[in-house]
Amino acid sequence: MEYLEFELPIKDLQEQYEKACQIGADSEVDVSNTCKQIEKKLKETKKEIYKNLTPWQRVQLSRHPNRPYTMDYIKAICGDSFLELHGDRNFKDDKAMVGGLGKIGDQSYMFIGQQKGYNTKTRQFRNFGMANPEGYRKALRLMKSAEKFGLPVVTFIDTPGAYPGLEAEERGQGEAIARNIMEMTRLKVPIIVIVIGEGASGGALGIGVGDRVMMLENSWYSVISPENCSSILWRSWDHKEQAAEALNLTAKDAKKLKVIDTIIKEPLGGAHSDREKTFATVSKTIVKVYDELKILSPTDLVKLRMEKYSEMGVFKG
Incomplete structure (x- = not known):
C-alpha cells in the first residue's frame, strides 16, 4: 500500500x-x-x-497510483460481457481512449473513457491517458454506433488533458474535441458522464457532455491543472496548492457551481482503499440514472440536455 x-x-x-x-500471534502475551x-x-x-482534505490533497488522491482506472471499472462492472472496439476508421487506434460494448444485468451500454497505465511501460503505451485526435474520433464513432442501436452511453473521464503535441495539432485536435462536444449535445440516446480521477481541460470535455454528469468524491474537474495554472500565473509550480484552491476544482465546488449533477461517495481513504465497494457504488449509480433517463423520448433528451448546458454560467443579478 x-x-x-x-x-x-x-x-x-x-x-x-x-x-x-x-507480537500477540508470535507469543503468549495478550x-x-x-x-x-x-x-x-x-x-x-x-x-x-x-x-x-484540501483541494490539493484531493488532486493528489485523484492521482494515487493504486486508484482504479477506466478499464478497472469496466471489467468490474461488466465482467466477461465487455467487448472492446478499436480504431477511428481514419488514422489509427488511440490506446489512451478505450471503448466498447458491455452489460450491466440485461442492459447493454456503450462504455468510453481515457485509460492510464499502471507502470512506466504501460503509461507510455497509454500516452499517460492523453488522447490524440483519433482517440476523440474513435469515441465519436462509438457514440454514433450506440445511437444507431439505441444504446445508452457511459463515459469515464480520467485525463490530465488532451495530448498537446505538434502531431496532434496537425491532425486537428481542437476540431476533434469541438466536434465531439457538438455531436454529444444532440445525441439521441442517454449519456451518463462520470469523472473518476482527473478531469482537465478540453481533454475531459471531449467526452464530457451528458444528461447526467457525476464526479467521484476525490476527483477533480477544471479548465486547467493546478501545476499548469501555477506555471502560467507565477512562472513556477511552487504555487500549485494555491492554484488548486482558486480553481474551485473539487466535486463540492463543481456541484455548487452546477457544473455537475451528483457527487458519488467514495470509501473512507479514497476509491483505492476499497475498490470493490467503489465499483459496486458506481454500477448502482449508472443503473439508477439510466432508469431515470430511459423514460424520456429522444426529443426530450436532446431538449433537456441543451437547456442544461445553456443555463451554465448564467448570472442573474
Whole structure:
C-alpha cells in the first residue's frame, strides 16, 4: 500500500497495529486491548484526515497510483460481457481512449473513457491517458454506433488533458474535441458522464457532455491543472496548492457551481482503499440514472440536455 504525504500518520498507526497483532500471534502475551486502542485511534485519525482534505490533497488522491482506472471499472462492472472496439476508421487506434460494448444485468451500454497505465511501460503505451485526435474520433464513432442501436452511453473521464503535441495539432485536435462536444449535445440516446480521477481541460470535455454528469468524491474537474495554472500565473509550480484552491476544482465546488449533477461517495481513504465497494457504488449509480433517463423520448433528451448546458454560467443579478 502506498501512502501520500498527508497520509503518513495513518501509515505509522497501521504499522503499529500490525506489529502489535504480530507480537500477540508470535507469543503468549495478550495484546488484544492494545490492538483495540490502536485500531480505534487509526479509525479516528482516518476520519479526521479525510474529513478535512484540501483541494490539493484531493488532486493528489485523484492521482494515487493504486486508484482504479477506466478499464478497472469496466471489467468490474461488466465482467466477461465487455467487448472492446478499436480504431477511428481514419488514422489509427488511440490506446489512451478505450471503448466498447458491455452489460450491466440485461442492459447493454456503450462504455468510453481515457485509460492510464499502471507502470512506466504501460503509461507510455497509454500516452499517460492523453488522447490524440483519433482517440476523440474513435469515441465519436462509438457514440454514433450506440445511437444507431439505441444504446445508452457511459463515459469515464480520467485525463490530465488532451495530448498537446505538434502531431496532434496537425491532425486537428481542437476540431476533434469541438466536434465531439457538438455531436454529444444532440445525441439521441442517454449519456451518463462520470469523472473518476482527473478531469482537465478540453481533454475531459471531449467526452464530457451528458444528461447526467457525476464526479467521484476525490476527483477533480477544471479548465486547467493546478501545476499548469501555477506555471502560467507565477512562472513556477511552487504555487500549485494555491492554484488548486482558486480553481474551485473539487466535486463540492463543481456541484455548487452546477457544473455537475451528483457527487458519488467514495470509501473512507479514497476509491483505492476499497475498490470493490467503489465499483459496486458506481454500477448502482449508472443503473439508477439510466432508469431515470430511459423514460424520456429522444426529443426530450436532446431538449433537456441543451437547456442544461445553456443555463451554465448564467448570472442573474
